[in-house]
Amino acid sequence: MVGGLVMDKGTFDFSSFIAERVPPATAATTTGWDPRGRPKYDFGTGFPDPDSFPAEGLHEALGQALKERGREMVLYPDPKGFLEFREFIVDKLHRERGIVVEPDQVLVTGGSGVALAIFTQLLSNPGDTLITEEFTYPGTLSVMRNLKANIVGVSTDEEGMRPDVLDETIRNLKSKGIHPKFVYTIPSFQNPTGTDMSVQRRHDILTVAQNHGVPIFEDDAYEDLRFEGDRTPSIHSYDDTKMTLYCGTFSKIIAPGMRIAYLVVPPELISQTNFLNWGRPTSHFAALATYYYLRDHMDEHVAEVNDILLAKRDTMIGALGEFMDPKVVYNRPSGGMYLWAQLPEGISVASVAGKARERGVAYLPGPNFSPTGEGENYLRLCFGYADHEGIRDGIALLSQIFTEEGLLA
């Protein structure tokens, strides 16, 4: 019998074994990890400042946590995240976001991606319609597309999603017999546009959603990065109908490499949300370090991160003013880590993104953020990662590239 194995029986063909839920092996199913390595001036991805990563603080906090609770590490971690951490999150949400919930409504997840996937899986069948801002986080678009959703964008103004357009959009859908499953919005420092909803706007968006019976999915990833002005309470805090799903993350104030985010669900959805997180509890090691560190240092650390971001925003705006053709216009966000820049209509920034990357500058073009692939003349510039010199040099090079590629005079 062993003899039979020595022969080369040929390589097994799995093609007829792949489940229907799995898309074909195409570019769309790659990991997103760029084999070309990282560009010299990386304004593409939403990375925080590498010097603000609290390596020593986290290491020290972890040492304390392991002394006190190391024996817990051999247990399977609470799939929801350990109770003290969820209580800490509940307290943070109450103080900073006006949200009043029980620890049981909180689920710690291995990053925002998991939270986005859970909520989208929870509420959408293939073909269902989901509403977003007209430009939105590409990770969310990927989740929605993977789940075969129909995605409808709503146009924005300087305060974010427009309630009148949202109302009209839902009315139009309903007239065709379509009831959207939820409205996904990033109210604070929207990604990529950087808009920040006022209190009134938050009320207005919620009211439209309530009037139409369409739940809201509030992605609050950037509120912690408010470096100018006072915090605005979350949409969730105004929602007396408990139709708002909410997620937050520690990726922006600690690091994406930790993979620690959280979601907040209405009580009736707890069991099913837990189910969808099944088998994916977050690393207790990473969660312990995060909790012990933030418990003692959150406010000072967030203040430090925001000082850094504010200075970098100004450096990038300064560099754009100094080096870039004035036909390129952009916002001046009071938080977050992105500028949203616009070239004159008809100019395709998207078409030179590959070439710019080869020459050492990465940015994300508008179509990456659009459900319909629009926004050729837009680009998102992240000012979180590069240092001040890198921001200036990179913007200068980008301006040069735009000129040399014939986008600008």
Added chain:
Amino acid sequence: MVGGLVMDKGTFDFSSFIAERVPPATAATTTGWDPRGRPKYDFGTGFPDPDSFPAEGLHEALGQALKERGREMVLYPDPKGFLEFREFIVDKLHRERGIVVEPDQVLVTGGSGVALAIFTQLLSNPGDTLITEEFTYPGTLSVMRNLKANIVGVSTDEEGMRPDVLDETIRNLKSKGIHPKFVYTIPSFQNPTGTDMSVQRRHDILTVAQNHGVPIFEDDAYEDLRFEGDRTPSIHSYDDTKMTLYCGTFSKIIAPGMRIAYLVVPPELISQTNFLNWGRPTSHFAALATYYYLRDHMDEHVAEVNDILLAKRDTMIGALGEFMDPKVVYNRPSGGMYLWAQLPEGISVASVAGKARERGVAYLPGPNFSPTGEGENYLRLCFGYADHEGIRDGIALLSQIFTEEGLLA
């Protein structure tokens, strides 16, 4: 408009919004985290020894990693796990398991649960038939059931899954027009039975699977815990047809709380396997600590873990001999962390598991491991977690409970 929000509009009803993929909120969708807390004598779950958790070593290793690579933490981690870690795993698999693969075939996952879910999602549509040992890991059964698979168990002997029964099972299925999607097996220290396949048995199982064109899914979670005898190469190492999917874990030698496991896929399935892990990269923080620690300390640490487990196995066998009715029979595994005990047929150990837990002793009854809910007279006892005194006292108490509950004279 704000006024409208002050009124209680009533709580939103999500029930008609839940996607079809989500099961109803029932006991089956709970998290598995027991709200009663942990019993005094916990032989139920497969927890390692808490004193063997290398808290200081990991902390020190992490310190080094953060010094050298802390700035990486602000980047989104490579979704597959960072390259050096995958190279380390490739090398470990080659030296210890006879497996020859490229780092690109390795995907680091947030625990074995993710690996099990990925492979099962990759290959099974609802209603597809999957084959397991007649008693197998409950986590695998949960994944398969959640994905609405038809699960067929194959009986075992002292070497694990019987090739003649596997052959007959597949023939029977094929005669009904059913082609199973894979054979899931735990060749080394099978969970729960503790059986260990010989080289010949591994060959025989592979040959049956090859002859029928049914892929193998090899779960190698326990091979690192071989405390007696020499390692047997994996089934994967004998497979010249590349039809074997493989997963391993660091949960048993480091800690489940880390959430670090890995899977190995045939080259043609890499893209789709990555897709199914989408949005769930493992914590880079936990992965860095694990890699830096194991790189320098793996062999000595594994030797220490196995010394501990061997001594605990003997303590549990001694306690069973001393306190338990001789009608209870059990194996003497050369690795892993479980005894598989059998009471005379007709006696339901399962029926008193709840009562035993209330009295402070947890074990898992046979039906938890069976695709069809059989095995009322079996129980799995984990000797990994409790200390020697706890093992003795717990087994004595369990014997007393069995007698008082009328299971044994």
